[in-house]
């Protein structure tokens with residue numbers, strides 16, 4: 153099949169590459185000229201394990217193309233996936249759909265034969281209805297079908313998640329589109345993915361409901377971790393004990409920093425705005441948002457306690473600054489609020505991240521990037537393990553840190569408190 157992915161970011165690039173690897177002809181379009189030029193040279197704009205090899209392979213065999221020409225790419229394709237960003241509005245909590253509608257108006261001007269137009273971007277319920285309305289103002293209804301096909305991949309595991317998803321959700325009542333899309337996804341269905349055909353509105357809501365539920369799980373365990381810290385109980389025992397119950401499940405039940413990234417913060421906010429619009433109060437999700445927004449200041453309070461309130465001139469090392477491991481994505485990472493707060497109080501922050509230096513901190517005084525773990529931790533008073541990269545899981549701190557009175561605050565609970573005690577390392581974790 154001939155596919156066009158509009159927006160070559162985390163979702164558009166990964167799904168475009170994977171679809172091409174499954175034998176389809178795919179054009180990935182982006183308005184960012186530099187990104188497209190780089191991709192044509194084999195330079196990958198994001199860090200995602202396994203992505204580079206797949207891009208190079210499929211670009212070489214010509215099933216995968218990159219372009220900035222939207223009109224031409226649409227006219228050459230049968231199925232158009234909209235994969236542009238839907239960030240939070242600058243002045244509000246709802247989803248900013250300007251990138252979506254901008255693209256839709258361009259698609260509208262380029263339809264001369266039947267096309268399936270799919271929102272893979274996360275869009276609020278009824279957006280598909282609106283897209284349908286906009287296109288039908290200028291194009292016959294017989295020439296297009298608007299379908300919702302939300303994406304559930306996780307950054308850092310994106311290729312695996314795309315090829316082996318738990319489910320493929322297709323929101324359409326149009327039989328013809330459903331048949332074509334079931335066929336497109338048949339290689340994944342034959343490997344065990346469940347195919348779920350729903351109404352378009354239901355598919356749109358499934359995505360938000362799933363993200364809001366996962367964010368709730370994280371926030372739930374984070375709040376229990378606060379209690380564990382007061383009663384001498386280890387939250388890891390609670391996560392295991394609860395997670396083994398199949399009705400609950402252990403994933404997304406690990407205490408740590410505030411949830412971040414490009415999805416949970418914006419999607420939890422957007423779903424409450426949608427519900428408000430329909431005069432329904434999603435009070436659970438609203439309290440999850442509030443609790444998560446408060447999380448970074450709670451962890452900072454703990455940092456002050458660990459340092460006995462003496463933060464001035466303290467050398468603090470951050471291991472990892474992205475919102476989670478195996479991604480370079482800094483969007484809504486809790487380090488973005490924690491690091492500036494610490495330097496404001498007089499700390500000197502050194503950080504290392506396996507995906508390199510971040511522009512976000514370049515202008516901050518007293519924040520330095522070290523390009524390896526050993527240099528980053530060397531002179532530290534306090535080491536904060538902020539993300540759970542494998543690279544951080546077996547550091548010989550006793551050997552690497554010269555300041556013998558160093559302290560570790562492990563925000564991901566990747567080390568064992570009892571082993572740290574044996575090693576006589578002053579160690580704090582979350583929820584114990």
Ligand SMILES: NC(=O)c1ccc[n+]([C@@H]2O[C@H](COP(=O)([O-])OP(=O)(O)OC[C@H]3O[C@@H](n4cnc5c(N)ncnc54)[C@H](O)[C@@H]3O)[C@@H](O)[C@H]2O)c1
Pocket residue numbers: 158159160161162163164181182183184187222235236237238251254255272273274275303304305306307414415
């Ligand atoms: N990142 C994730 O893990 C993830 C997972 C599932 C769903 N989603 C959803 O998928 C959507 C995209 O997310 P992302 O993380 O890939 O975003 P992204 O910011 O990485 O990529 C979006 C791309 O769209 C391009 N773009 C914007 N307007 C365009 C236009 N008019 N023409 C061509 N290109 C245009 C941008 O240049 C950018 O490269 C969002 O709605 C997001 O909520 C993201």
